[in-house]
Every structure is written in C-alpha cells, then in structure tokens.
Amino acid sequence: MESKSTKGAPNSTNNSYEIIERSPTVSEHQALWDSVSWGNLDTGMSEQSIANSIYAVVVEIEGQAVGMGRIVGDGAMYFYLQDVAVHPDHQGHGLGKRIVERLLAYIRQHKHEKGIAFVGLFASQGKEPFYEQFGFKDHSPGMTGMFTVFEPTAPQE
Template identity: 60%
Template structure:
C-alpha cells in the first residue's frame, strides 16, 4: 500500500494542472487557474513520495456559501478511499463555521452516488443547478 500524505493547502498551479488534466478534464489555462487558486478558501493535496495524486478545494464567501471544487484523484489511485478522505477534510473545514452553510458542487458523470453518501442530493424538479461560461 502506498504511503499517502494529506497536506492542508491549496494545490500549486503545476499540481492543479497535472491532476486536472490527469482526471480527463481537458487542458487548463494556468494564468486563469493561478488567480482562481489564489482566491480559494481552503484546499487539500494528497501526495505519495512528494508527488501529487489527489486534490480538492473550497471556494465561496467563507461565511454562508461554499462550493466544493476540483476533487480529483489520479486514475491509478482511485478506489482507495482518497476521495472520501479529501471530502471529509473539506466538509470539516465548512462545519467549523457557525450557522447555516449552503454547500454546492458539480459531480463528474457517474459520481453522484459518491457525493450522496455525504448528504448531497439532486433537488430537482424543485431546484435546478444551472451555470453558464463566459469566455473573453
């Protein structure tokens, strides 16, 4: 079994790019991701022998609204419980807050069941998750 180490920090731009692309999410503009990473509230990076194998982070207002972003595990390390560990760290950060917290995320295809184990659910037809993308 590999010797995993969990670091409570935001991924570096290169770690983020490597894990993003390894997860099959396409290529990423590192100038854009640098700004996004710098404005993250909290993050977790999992390493094996100092090499990144997983990540996750939180964005939001750090008060009432939180969004879980970029939970990714290298394909060779999937199914070992790393996603669960990452999500537990992220949710523990949010739960430290007083009062209500609205927590959102978009799940990759076929990953709904994983997030449902943590209390996330599809609220349709009463609520619909929507988004748009602006490109300049």
C-alpha cells in the same frame, strides 16, 4: 495557509498517502485536471483560481501530488467544493472520500456560527452516488442547479 498533514492507509508498495492542508501548485493543479480528463487550463487562470480558494488539501505519496480538493465561496454561508480529483492510478484507495471529509470538516468549523451553510458542487456524470454518501442530493424538480459559461474574449486589436 498553514500546512498540516495526516498519514493514510498504505498502498500496494507499502507507502502511505498523506493529506496536506495546502493549495496545489499550478503545475499540480493542471496535471491533476489533465489526469481526470477535465481539459487543459490556462496557467494564469489556474494561478488565480487557486489563489482565490478558501481552503484546499493535496494528497501526496512520496512527495508527488496524486489528489486535491478546494473550497470556494464567501466563507460564511456559501461554500462550493471544487477540483475534487484523484489521479486514476491512485483511485480506489478511499482518497476521494478522505478529501471530501476534510473539506466538509473545514466548512463545519468555519461556517458562520449563527447560520446554516449551503454547500454545493457539480458532480461529473456517474459520480453522483459518491457525493450522496456525504448527504449531497439532487434537489430537482423543486430546485435546479444552473450555470453559464463565458468563453474567452478575443484580444482587442
């Protein structure tokens, strides 16, 4: 993925945030997951997940990754926002909004020209209003988002 960046509003130390079109590194991905209490990720799983992204952005300040967001899906009709996270020390500066705006702009530009795009996400509890500002809504009771989790398989002996 070609790296492009835009500067953002200065923070309290008069430095600016930069949104860069690139995937997070495995260590950045794991550190940001941990910072927002999503749990620990296996290195191999993180690496494969990042590699299979359609598009990603990372927010940096002074070369340090403090936010990220990824798109996964089929690249034509179905797109899912994943791993939209901003380190708690950097929340409240509009970074999450800027990440989602960049991800949605990518989808608008790259969805199949003759069809609609279905864009989904799972919002952490209490974060629903944040995503509603972008047009996301709970479609129940007419439609229910569902998922299942496959636990790790025990090693064969």
